Amino acid sequence: MTKPVVVGVDGSASSLDAVGAASHEAAIRGAELRLVHAFGRSSSHLPTGGPPWNPAGSGVRELLDGTLAAAERRAQAVAPQVGISRDVTVGEPLVVLEIASRTASLVVVGSRGLGAFSSLLLGSTSGHLAAHGRCPVLVVRGRQNRSGPVLLAVDDSPASEEAVRFAFTEASLRGADLAALHVCRTGSADVYDGPADPPFVTYDETHLREHAERVLDAALAGPRASHPDVPVVRKPVAGRVRHTLIDASADAQLLVVGARGRGGFRGLLLGSVSQAVLHHAQCPVAVVRHGGESPAAAEGGEGDHP
Known part of the structure; x- marks a missing residue:
C-alpha cells in the first residue's frame, strides 16, 4: 500500500x-x-x-x-x-x-x-525537518508550474545517492526530463561567495570537467537503468554552488537536493548553501535525507559551516 x-x-x-x-x-x-x-x-x-x-x-x-x-x-x-x-x-x-x-x-x-x-524555513529550523524527518520533504516556493525538467544536484556523497533515486522516480511520475547537475568547484568559490571572494582562482578546467563526468557516471548509472523512460541531461558546471543552483532552478519544475553531502554541496541543509537554496530557489525544493545517517549525525559535525 x-x-x-x-x-x-x-x-x-x-x-x-x-x-x-x-x-x-x-x-x-x-x-x-x-x-x-x-x-x-x-x-x-x-x-x-x-x-x-x-x-x-x-x-x-x-x-x-x-x-x-x-x-x-x-x-x-x-x-x-x-x-x-x-x-x-x-x-x-x-x-x-x-x-x-x-x-x-x-x-x-x-x-x-x-x-x-x-x-x-528560517534559521536553524530549516534543517530540523530534513535532518529528523523519515521521508523526503518538499518545500513549495518560487514558481509553481509543471513544465521544465526535474533538476538534481549531484555530488559523490551517500546523501546524493538517495536524492538521485528520488529524482529519477519523481521525473518518471511527472513525465519530465531529469537535468543532473554537478558543480565543479573552482578553488574556494563555493565558500567565498561575496565581496570577500578572491579576485581570481586558478584551476584546471579539463581536470574539473573530467572529475564531474566521473561523478555523474557513478551517480546516474544504477537509477538510470531502472528508469529507462526518463530522458537525462548531464550538466557538469564550473562555478559557485549557491549561484549555480539558484540560477539553474529558474527553468526547473523541481530542485532535488540531498540532506548531507561533501564537496560542493557540503553542509547543504545546515549551512549557507542550504539557506540560499531554501530562500532563493526559483522553484520548489525537495530535500532527501540520507537514510543511513541517524538524525543526530545529520545535525552534528560540520553541518553549520558553509
Missing part, C-alpha cells in the same frame, strides 16, 4: 500552495492526501476564548473547520480523485510533522506560514 502524502496546513496562502502541490504529488503516486494541522501553545493565530491546547474551545472549531475546508477545496480542485484525511494534533508543528513523516511517502510544506509555521 502506498504511504500517504502529508501536508502541513495552517490557513496561510503559502500552505494552500503546499496543499495544491501535495495533492498533485498524491495523485501521481496513487496515494492518500493527509492534511495535518497542529495546535501549539505558542500558536499566535488562534482566536481568543479557548486555550490553544483545547481544539474544542470557543472559536477554535470554527477556525479549524474553515482552515481545513479551504485546504480540501484546493486539493479537490487540483486532484478530485485523491482521497483526503484530516489530522488535527496538539503539539509544535515541526514535531508533529516529524512524527507524521514516519508513515508518509512525502511531507510537503509551504515556504511561509502563520504562527508556529512562520519560522519553519
